[in-house]
Amino acid sequence: MKRICAVGAGFSGAVIARELAEAGFKILVVDERNHIAGNCHTYRDSETGVMVHAYGPHIFHTADERVWSYINRFGVMMPYVNRVKANVRGRVYSLPINLHTINQFFEAAFSPKEAEAFIRSKARLDIEEPQSFEEQALRFVGEDIYRAFFAGYTRKQWGVEPSSLPASILKRLPLRFNYDDNYFSHPYQGMPRDGYTEIVRNILSHENIEVRLNCDFNRLDEKFQHVFYSGPLDRYFGYDLGRLGYRTLDFEGFRTEGDFQGAAVINYPDPEVPFTRISEHKHFAPWESATFEKTIAFREYSRFCEKDDIPYYPIRLLKEEQLLKQYEERATAEPGVTFVGRLGTYQYLDMDVTIARALRVAEGYLEQARL
Numbered sequence: 563m564k565r566i567c568a569v570g571a572g573f574s575g576a577v578i579a580r581e582l583a584e585a586g587f588k589i590l591v592v593d594e595r596n597h598i599a600g601n602c603h604t605y606r607d608s609e610t611g612v613m614v615h616a617y618g619p620h621i622f623h624t625a626d627e628r629v630w631s632y633i634n635r636f637g638v639m640m641p642y643v644n645r646v647k648a649n650v651r652g653r654v655y656s657l658p659i660n661l662h663t664i665n666q667f668f669e670a671a672f673s674p675k676e677a678e679a680f681i682r683s684k685a686r687l688d689i690e691e692p693q694s695f696e697e698q699a700l701r702f703v704g705e706d707i708y709r710a711f712f713a714g715y716t717r718k719q720w721g722v723e724p725s726s727l728p729a730s731i732l733k734r735l736p737l738r739f740n741y742d743d744n745y746f747s748h749p750y751q752g753m754p755r756d757g758y759t760e761i762v763r764n765i766l767s768h769e770n771i772e773v774r775l776n777c778d779f780n781r782l783d784e785k786f787q788h789v790f791y792s793g794p795l796d797r798y799f800g801y802d803l804g805r806l807g808y809r810t811l812d813f814e815g816f817r818t819e820g821d822f823q824g825a826a827v828i829n830y831p832d833p834e835v836p837f838t839r840i841s842e843h844k845h846f847a848p849w850e851s852a853t854f855e856k857t858i859a860f861r862e863y864s865r866f867c868e869k870d871d872i873p874y875y876p877i878r879l880l881k882e883e884q885l886l887k888q889y890e891e892r893a894t895a896e897p898g899v900t901f902v903g904r905l906g907t908y909q910y911l912d913m914d915v916t917i918a919r920a921l922r923v924a925e926g927y928l929e930q931a932r933l
């Protein structure tokens with residue numbers, strides 16, 4: 563029997579490989595990088611000892627009990643609540659927009675009810691069905707908060723006007739009229755004690771799985787029973803219809819003594835500041851952060867993804883949507899290949915959704931194999 567190939571050793575490839583391996587299939591997992599875990603890769607910085615999230619901060623949060631127990635099966639998840647701050651014109655505010663932010667920003671002491679009525683008086687209620695990011699923001703928080711917290715950050719993050727972005731991007735963020743500053747609303751949230759790479763290593767640790775790093779799938783000459791491809795969709799087809807647009811990130815790392823900013827993430831929405839946020843990684847591990855004398859932090863810059871850059875965020879403007887449809891049709895027609903994950907389906911997927919989908923894809927394959 564021929565082997566199955568999983569292209570990419572991120573959560574998508576690893577979870578599918580594990581499920582099929584447990585059902586008795588032999589799997590080859592290849593990744594062209596020199597490490598497993600894809601964009602969730604973590605490593606200990608040798609100078610500070612801090613666990614670094616190599617491709618940007620990753621916080622695990624989910625409402626899916628199956629996914630939560632899956633991740634806990636392969637690693638120890640420590641309690642972690644993401645609390646983000648924003649530096650706006652030299653003042654520090656609480657995020658996501660909550661009662662504290664509103665009272666700080668408007669120099670008030672509103673109760674929840676008063677704040678709600680006040681924001682409603684500022685909100686553009688005439689925008690009945692917001693289509694764009696800008697309309698969504700104006701409808702829900704009004705002009706002042708939109709300009710201070712969202713307009714500049716979003717222009718820097720996406721490189722386009724917020725009026726040309728879909729409303730769905732802002733819908734990821736809550737608006738609260740209490741002092742809850744948990745960035746996420748999911749019931750389960752945590753951080754892996756030994757890093758994400760250790761979790762993926764445990765997922766991949768099975769006698770039926772071989773992992774090959776520094777290995778481009780396109781250079782393999784082995785024939786496979788089936789391929790699960792978590793690389794970029796357009797790249798699989800040689801970009802012959804054109805390139806799907808992505809944003810890439812540049813991380814400017816620096817080390818200092820002690821504590822640099824006192825929080826894991828501080829956003830910088832001001833348009834004059836060239837970066838979007840600074841993340842200080844020892845604060846992602848509150849159970850050990852006090853043990854480090856030094857610290858490491860990263861300024862994060864967003865720009866259009868060129869040919870040799872790492873694709874991070876799918877842009878999905880109208881142009882991309884049309885191109886995507888054409889590539890999707892070809893992907894569906896491609897025999898023996900299933901396209902999965904963030905790059906294979908060209909969708910922004912959080913880790914929990916990535917795992918849930920990978921489990922479903924594997925289940926679907928096993929069901930078919932049984933028929």
Ligand code: FAD
Pocket residue numbers: 569570571572573574575592593594595599600601602617618619620621622623777778779780792793794811874875902903904905911912913914916
């Ligand atoms: P990836 O992790 O991208 O893995 C794909 C792998 O395929 C890569 O390692 C690549 O090298 C390999 N590959 C591609 N082509 C080939 C080829 N031809 N041959 C061999 N190998 C190939 N999610 C959260 O839940 N919480 C967060 O806080 C969070 N923060 C994020 C922050 C940033 C900046 C970004 C960009 C994403 C964030 N995410 C977060 C999303 C998370 O990164 C994804 O859900 C996850 O990485 C998706 O896993 P994947 O396996 O589909 O893709």
Ligand code: UDP
Pocket residue numbers: 648657711712713715716719731732734735829831
């Ligand atoms: N956003 C913003 N200001 C902030 C934080 C977020 O304008 O301080 C916008 C920005 O457009 C971002 C979107 O809200 O892309 C979703 O925010 P989230 O924190 O989910 O961003 P991600 O995790 O995708 O980087």
